[in-house]
Amino acid sequence: MYLKSLNLRSFRNYRECLVDFDAPKTILVGNNAQGKSNLLEAVELLATLKSHRAVRDRDLVCEGTAEGKIAATLERANGTVDLALTLRTQARRTVSLNSETLRRQLDFLGVLNAVQFSSLDLDLVRGSPEMRRNWVDSILTQLEPVYAHILQQYNQVLRQRNALLKAFRKESDSNNSTANTQNSSELALWDAQLVTTGSRVTRRRARVLTRLAPLAQTWHSSISGRSEVLELKYAPNISLEKDDPEAVQQAFLEKIQQRRIAEQHQGTTLVGPHRDEIEFTINQTPARVYGSQGQQRTLVLALKLAELKLIEEVVGEPPLLLLDDVLAELDLNRQNQLLDAIQDRFQTLITTTHLGSFDAQWLDSSQILCVEAGQIKR
Numbered sequence: 001m002y003l004k005s006l007n008l009r010s011f012r013n014y015r016e017c018l019v020d021f022d023a024p025k026t027i028l029v030g031n032n033a034q035g036k037s038n039l040l041e042a043v044e045l046l047a048t049l050k051s052h053r054a055v056r057d058r059d060l061v062c063e064g065t066a067e068g069k070i071a072a073t074l075e076r077a078n079g080t081v082d083l084a085l086t087l088r089t090q091a092r093r094t095v096s097l098n099s100e101t102l103r104r105q106l107d108f109l110g111v112l113n114a115v116q117f118s119s120l121d122l123d124l125v126r127g128s129p130e131m132r133r134n135w136v137d138s139i140l141t142q143l144e145p146v147y148a149h150i151l152q153q154y155n156q157v158l159r160q161r162n163a164l165l166k167a168f169r170k171e172s173d174s175n176n177s178t179a180n181t182q183n184s185s186e187l188a189l190w191d192a193q194l195v196t197t198g199s200r201v202t203r204r205r206a207r208v209l210t211r212l213a214p215l216a217q218t219w220h221s222s223i224s225g226r227s228e229v230l231e232l233k234y235a236p237n238i239s240l241e242k243d244d245p246e247a248v249q250q251a252f253l254e255k256i257q258q259r260r261i262a263e264q265h266q267g268t269t270l271v272g273p274h275r276d277e278i279e280f281t282i283n284q285t286p287a288r289v290y291g292s293q294g295q296q297r298t299l300v301l302a303l304k305l306a307e308l309k310l311i312e313e314v315v316g317e318p319p320l321l322l323l324d325d326v327l328a329e330l331d332l333n334r335q336n337q338l339l340d341a342i343q344d345r346f347q348t349l350i351t352t353t354h355l356g357s358f359d360a361q362w363l364d365s366s367q368i369l370c371v372e373a374g375q376i377k378r
Ligand SMILES: Nc1ncnc2c1ncn2[C@@H]1O[C@H](COP(=O)(O)OP(=O)(O)OP(=O)(O)O)[C@@H](O)[C@H]1O
Pocket: 011, 012, 013, 014, 030, 031, 032, 033, 034, 035, 036, 037, 038, 039, 058, 059, 060, 061, 062, 063, 325, 351, 353, 371
């Protein structure tokens, strides 16, 4: 797929800006805080309807304005699509495809696919398990947009069950036996919903990691000069012996029953995919604890390349690659591996504060745009 143009109106520090992309690689160069990452963030929003930097739409809309818009024209194998996302400070966002407003945001997902690689991703190995879960979830959302809905349902059930457990704890402290009995039967209903929605999440995460692991392993071996073996393992919070809905639900329910007293004592849900982990080991040693910075960078690079390949395999077209200030963090060998892997096949948008670290051949074949205070200059 190929992003032909991007139009930002009252988005972050852009008042009005139109960019035409005329090469497979675009380098956005500029000093700090000029709007380079904001531009990549706009593309990320079109791909996932999420930003890894902002939670609230009002932070995305240009200060002093009520509404911001990101619009793009994308060429896909089966034709050209116009995408638009309108963000509002006081109301819900809306999305449109080919100028037609969509009723369900879900239908917007999966049109533009992109892999984001920023310096924040370098924390994927050492950061919290939540980071790794978010990473897998964002891949799943692109591969199978309905996953966004599944995850949302699970999180809703989780919040409600947590509220109930909290209330349960308060009432059991006050020894109110009628309320306790009522709460128990209500809790059983939420257990069932947690199990149904949670099993969907668990099974999908397991499936995607099974496909991603060999790809990441191959890239990792190649980048490390075949000296290291990466293992990527899903460690779900509930036992998962086979990909069978009933077996997974049964295991989930059993674990809830085992942890019943602890959950009531702590007033929170202790069982479910919100407590999953994804483990990385290098030569059978946990990368998180023992990996050097260089090894961790190799690992994250391998994960990102695997992500590109998997999306390409499943979607049938190469996704975009967004490299946010990350090339400078990689040494020459890793940079070259990355550049060799993407060649001209994956349209790539790269931000940087200086062009010095780029290979001359790369510069020649790239479109270079200067970003200054929310404006783009050639
Ligand atoms: N909602 C907003 N309205 C107006 N300006 C904003 C808004 N959100 C962020 N900005 C401005 O955007 C700029 C940050 O841009 P961005 O994060 O793209 O930086 P950058 O060019 O990538 O630089 P760096 O190399 O530091 O990452 C800051 O000047 C910030 O004040």
